[in-house]
Structures are given as C-alpha cells and as structure tokens.
Amino acid sequence: xAGFVEWGLELIRRTTSDxxxxxxxxxxxxxxxxxEGTTARNVMDVIVRNVELARSGGTPIxxxxxxxxxxxxxxxxxxxxxxxxxxVEAVRRATKEGLLRSNAVDPLTGRNSGDNVxxxxxxxxxxxxxxxxxxxxEAVVTVDLMLKGGGSENVGAQYRLPDAxxxxxxxxxxxxxxxxxxxxxxxxxGCAPGIIGVCVGGDRAGSYAGAKKQLLRPLDxxxxxxxxxxxxxxxxPALNELGVGPMGFGGKTTxxxxxxxxxxxxxxxxxxxxxxxCWADRRxxxxxxxxxxxxx
Amino acid sequence: xxxxxxxxxxxxxxxxxxxxxxxxxxxxxxxxxxxRDVAHKFMVEKKPEFLRPVLRGAVIYHCGPIMKRAGEExxxxxxxxxxxxxxxxxxxxxxxxxxVAGVIGKGGMGEKTSAAxxxxxxxxxxxxxxxxxxxxxxxxxxREVLMLDEFGAPEAFWVLxxxxxxxxxxxxxxxxxxxxxxxKASEERLKGLLG
Numbered sequence: 295x296a297g298f299v300e301w302g303l304e305l306i307r308r309t310t311s312d313x314x315x316x317x318x319x320x321x322x323x324x325x326x327x328x329x330e331g332t333t334a335r336n337v338m339d340v341i342v343r344n345v346e347l348a349r350s351g352g353t354p355i356x357x358x359x360x361x362x363x364x365x366x367x368x369x370x371x372x373x374x375x376x377x378x379x380x381x382v383e384a385v386r387r388a389t390k391e392g393l394l395r396s397n398a399v400d401p402l403t404g405r406n407s408g409d410n411v412x413x414x415x416x417x418x419x420x421x422x423x424x425x426x427x428x429x430x431x432e433a434v435v436t437v438d439l440m441l442k443g444g445g446s447e448n449v450g451a452q453y454r455l456p457d458a459x460x461x462x463x464x465x466x467x468x469x470x471x472x473x474x475x476x477x478x479x480x481x482x483x484g485c486a487p488g489i490i491g492v493c494v495g496g497d498r499a500g501s502y503a504g505a506k507k508q509l510l511r512p513l514d515x516x517x518x519x520x521x522x523x524x525x526x527x528x529x530x531p532a533l534n535e536l537g538v539g540p541m542g543f544g545g546k547t548t549x550x551x552x553x554x555x556x557x558x559x560x561x562x563x564x565x566x567x568x569x570x571x572c573w574a575d576r577r578x579x580x581x582x583x584x585x586x587x588x589x590x
Numbered sequence: 591x592x593x594x595x596x597x598x599x600x601x602x603x604x605x606x607x608x609x610x611x612x613x614x615x616x617x618x619x620x621x622x623x624x625x626r627d628v629a630h631k632f633m634v635e636k637k638p639e640f641l642r643p644v645l646r647g648a649v650i651y652h653c654g655p656i657m658k659r660a661g662e663e664x665x666x667x668x669x670x671x672x673x674x675x676x677x678x679x680x681x682x683x684x685x686x687x688x689x690v691a692g693v694i695g696k697g698g699m700g701e702k703t704s705a706a707x708x709x710x711x712x713x714x715x716x717x718x719x720x721x722x723x724x725x726x727x728x729x730x731x732x733r734e735v736l737m738l739d740e741f742g743a744p745e746a747f748w749v750l751x752x753x754x755x756x757x758x759x760x761x762x763x764x765x766x767x768x769x770x771x772x773x774k775a776s777e778e779r780l781k782g783l784l785g
Contacts, residue, residue, distance in 0.1 A: 340721050
C-alpha cells in the first residue's frame with residue numbers, strides 16, 4: 295500500500311503547478327473587474343496566462359516554491375510521528391526532483407540545507423478535533439498543504455491595541471484600522487493582490503499562527519461567526535479602496551479575500567495579527583479515507 | 591502585454607531609454623543577465639572585468655531561477671523576479687560601472703538607485719511577481735552561465751536571450767517613481783478610511 299511519502303509527494307507536485315479552483319476563480323474575477331487597457335488589467339492577464347501555462351506544463355507557478363507547511367487532522371490514537379516522518383521524506387524527495395526550490399537556511403551559518411529540511415522545517419502541525427471529513431466509524435486523515443512565498447511572509451504584521459498612532463481602540467473598529475494599516479504598508483511587496491488572514495486576540499505566537507490558519511479556508515466560504523463575517527465583509531471593500539492594485543501599480547483589486555478568526559486573550563493583551571498570502575496561493579488538501587488517498 | 595506595449599530590443603540608444611516614462615508597458619527582447627544578492631556584492635567589491643562586455647547595454651534581472659540541465663543544454667523552468675530592495679546598497683554603483691540599460695525586478699528601489707537612473711539614463715522595469723512559468727517561457731536561449739560553481743544556480747549570472755518579456759517601467763530616468771506615487775495616493779485614502 296502506498297503511504298504518506300508517495301501521497302505527500304503527489305500533493306506537493308500538484309500544489310506547485312496548479313492553483314485550487316477557488317483561488318483561480320477569484321483571480322479571474324479580479325482580472326475582469328479591472329478596466330481594459332489599464333496596466334492593472336494587463337498584469338492580471340499575465341497572471342492568468344501564467345496560471346494556465348504552469349498547469350498545462352506541470353511547472354512551478356512561481357520559482358519561489360515557498361515555505362512548506364502541512365496542517366494535518368487525524369483521528370485520536372494516530373501515529374502522528376510516523377506521518378510526520380513520511381511528510382518530511384516527501385519534502386526531501388520533492389526537492390530532489392526539482393519540484394521545490396531549497397528554502398531552508400541556517401540563520402547563523404547562512405548554510406542552505408539543500409533539502410528543505412531544517413529546524414522547524416517543514417512545518418507540520420497536528421489537530422485531533424476536526425471530524426468534519428469523517429463519517430461514523432471512518433478513519434479519515436486530512437492533510438492541508440500550504441506553500442507560502444517568502445515575499446508575502448515578510449509583509450505579515452502584528453499590532454497591539456490600543457494603538458495611539460492609528461487611534462485604534464480595543465474594539466472591532468480598532469481591529470479594522472490595524473488591517474488597513476498593514477495592507478497599506480504592504481503595498482505591492484507581497485505580490486498583490488493578496489489573500490489576507492486575520493486573527494483577533496490570542497497570545498503573540500498563537501495570534502500569528504491563527505492568522506496563517508485562516509488562509510486555509512476556501513475563499514468563497516462564509517464565516518459561521520456573524521461578528522467575524524461582518525468584519526470580513528467590511529474589510530474587503532475597504533482594503534480595495536486603498537488602490538494599491540495588482541503588483542502595487544494601482545488598481546481596483548488590492549486583496550482577493552479576507553478571512554478572520556478569533557482567540558480568547560489575556561485581559562492585559564489585545565493582539566491583532568495579519569498574515570499575507572501572495573496571489574499565487576498554493577494550497578491543496580489530501581484526504582485519506584480508510585487507506586485510500588484522494589486530492590481535493 | 592498591452593496592445594500598445596513598447597518593444598525594446600536590446601541594445602537600445604540612451605535616447606530611447608530616456609524617453610521611457612513610468613507606467614509605460616514594454617516587451618523586452620535581447621540580453622538579460624540574472625544577478626541577485628551574492629552577484630551584486632561581487633560586482634561592487636571585485637569589479638570583475640569579464641562582466642563588462644556581457645553587461646554593457648544589457649539589462650540586469652533580479653531573479654534566482656529554477657534551472658534544469660538536459661544533456662549539454664540548460665533550460666529555465668521558472669524565472670520570476672525577486673525583491674529588488676536588497677540590492678539598493680549596490681545598484682547605483684553597478685549601473686555606473688557596467689553601464690547597463692536598466693534593471694528588472696519587483697517592488698521598486700530607493701533614492702540612490704533613482705539618482706543613478708537619472709545620471710546614466712537607465713530604467714527600472716517591474717516584472718510580474720509570481721509569474722515564474724510565463725517569464726521562463728520568454729527565454730529563447732540560455733547563452734552562458736558565469737560563476738555557477740562559485741555561487742550556485744540561483745545566485746549565478748545566467749546570460750539569457752529573451753523575447754517579448756513583459757514589464758512595466760516603474761522608475762524612469764527623469765526621477766519618476768510609480769511606487770512613490772501609488773504609496774502617496776494610498777496614504778491619502780488610508781487617512782480617509784481611518785477617519
């Protein structure tokens with residue numbers, strides 16, 4: 295029987311060269327919104343052609359194949375260390391095959407490990423409480439892979455409310471101001487139009503992780519929490535009003551989607567974290583149901 | 591890119607380069623040489639002579655490509671731009687020493703580079719970030735590679751013949767910067783949105 299090494303390799307192969315349908319649909323809609331003959335429109339045309347070309351040729355959408363992150367949901371009692379070791383091996387093989395550029399650098403020596411494996415890399419996180427994919431009596435493992443470009447990771451930000459410069463208080467309006475400021479500061483550096491993950495609350499580390507986790511949600515879903523849904527719906531048009539546009543050249547679409555979550559906070563702390571994903575939002579899900587794997 | 595994109599088949603005259611303005615869309619053809627962090631440090635600190643004939647009139651491309659060797663031939667698999675601001679300490683010196691026609695990158699550059707573009711009649715071209723496959727398809731031929739053993743594939747000087755390489759002029763030789771303009775406009779809008 296095939297295992298997570300082979301499945302992981304296939305997941306990586308598909309993710310580097312083929313955007314998921316919801317991301318591609320959002321990119322095409324953004325292209326159609328820009329007026330004909332504008333630079334913004336032409337840039338979006340180049341992006342659409344690049345997406346098509348990468349899929350047909352099975353080549354990487356972007357030469358920065360990013361940081362490799364696996365978010366794994368497993369039933370209780372699963373051998374998580376076995377899955378982790380297999381996924382790490384899948385990353386090694388994918389790098390050897392040229393599917394991934396080697397992006398794991400020792401921060402002190404400057405040495406690149408050459409196989410995308412190092413302290414904390416690839417990122418593999420396990421979650422036991424998500425049974426949404428499993429029917430009664432089924433053993434289901436889901437693996438969400440995210441390949442996130444370095445340029446977009448660099449423009450992520452964390453704020454602490456209240457913030458005097460932004461005149462942002464400890465309320466939802468204050469949260470909105472933080473996100474507006476972060477996306478203004480990002481300009482085109484994160485390869486706009488981006489997809490924005492927001493986490494309201496939590497501790498410093500949990501807040502950043504929570505923001506990144508929002509990037510796993512389908513772009514066309516609706517937040518089940520009405521307050522967070524409202525926040526997302528207000529932020530999307532407001533961020534696009536900034537006019538940064540594709541690649542920061544000006545235009546109607548600065549962000550493709552906003553996804554927000556929340557974590558309870560300590561009374562003394564109020565963090566707002568923003569994760570930015572470039573338009574080349576490479577993520578895919580692998581579902582293994584009773585030993586049978588399928589890419590969704 | 592656009593219907594009315596300007597064709598720029600290198601080498602071109604300084605007069606032609608000086609006529610380009612921010613917002614102009616171009617299709618670049620001719621010699622493009624990749625150079626990123628290690629290469630820029632090397633050009634400024636060592637000023638190697640062997641690069642002079644290669645770079646004169648060519649365009650430097652901030653790019654660490656994914657390359658594949660097929661027999662004797664090299665093939666470009668993905669080659670989008672990388673963030674240019676890291677080369678800001680070196681770029682003006684490189685433009686002066688090697689008299690390149692310009693630089694292709696992403697995210698724009700600072701005032702020192704802007705001044706060098708003005709002085710030497712060069713241009714900053716912005717490529718579409720993330721479009722690695724499409725931009726690789728613009729490469730007609732890998733002419734040669736320099737410093738491959740010393741720097742490794744992503745950091746080496748790849749001398750490429752390109753055709754119809756789409757880019758936008760975002761910093762021109764008149765001191766203009768589209769990045770500065772968009773930042774200023776979005777700053778105004780931000781103020782309004784913050785209330």
